[in-house]
Amino acid sequence: MIAVPAPPLRHQQLILTIYGLYGRGGGAALPISVLIDMLGDLGHDAPGVRSAVSRLKAKGVLNSVKDGGMAKYELSPRSLEMVNEGDERIFEPYRGTPDGDWVLAIFSVPESMRDRRHQLRTELTRLGFGAMAPGVWIAPSGVCEGAKRRLAARDLAEYVEFFTGNYSAEGDMRSKVAKWWDLEALGVQISEFMEYYRNSLADWTRYVGEDPATALPNSSEELRRDAFRYYVPMLTLWRRLPYRDPGLPLAYLPEGWQGPEVRRIFFGVHRLIAPMAEAYAMSLVNKAEAT
Secondary structure, three states, rough: OOOOOOOOOOHHOOOOOEEEEHHOOOOOOOOHHHHHHHHHOOOOOOHHHHHHHHHHHHHHOOOEEEEEOOOEEEOOOHHHHHHHHHHHOOOOOOOOOOOOOEEEEEEEHHHHHHHHHHHHHHHHHHHHHOOOOOOEEEEEEEHHHHHHHHHHOOHHHHHEEEEEEOOOOOOHHHHHHHHHHHHHHHHHHHHHHHHHHHHHHHHHHHHOOOOHHHHHOOOOHHHHHHHHHHHHHHHHOOOOHHHHHHOOHHHOOOOOHHHHHHHHHHHHHHHHHHHHHHHHHHHHHHHHOOO
8 A cells, every 4th residue: 555645735725626637528517426525535524525615616616517416516617717727837837948038927007906906916926927026027938828818817918018038138047036936935835745745756656667558457446546545635736836936947946946856756646646546536426427
């Protein structure tokens, strides 16, 4: 048996990960009983799951679906768009180069609309932009199109102008990047991931080998359940990192930066166990549908 870490994650975070993995597309609504079973495998009780689903429904993240006598929930259209967009950052993280382009997001919001200004700052931070000056934010150019879609979906695009180009001034970019981005906070998140999953790739490789093509067909139901219990929290911790680090060039990050090692570990484990985790999750869905 492989040891399964248990990072402190909220019901709602795990539910969003589960929907991102197993609950999109036509007919992808998940029965509440399946959510209870899945979260049960992750160590959470049924009342907490029901309460979390109710909160997500109240926030417009989930919609209830009528399907005979079975209670089901699906991602709202807005949430589905956000999850689909998130795949670009979570599973294909971009890494800029010192000679690459940057994007500037420059916004101006009337004084009477301070709430919009706060929303813009919050969204740009979540998208990985660094603050150069009041109303002037910067990021590697690879995040530009996703940022435009995200701001448009939140009715914030009209306040922002984007400019893309290279950085031609002389100076120590490493010190400037450290000023524009909160690298300390990002480093804390990276360290938290490493605390739980530093040895995960080595452990799973010893357990199932290096070939994903053989890991799934040779797996038992118990192993697939362990893969599910391992992968969902791991992805939940991982998925915020590609946003906080928008692909800053490694040359501009501190010496010994662990970002590349975290990426190697996550994607190595992802290749090995994501198919097994999905097989287990779908077995729960199929079992519920058959009853």
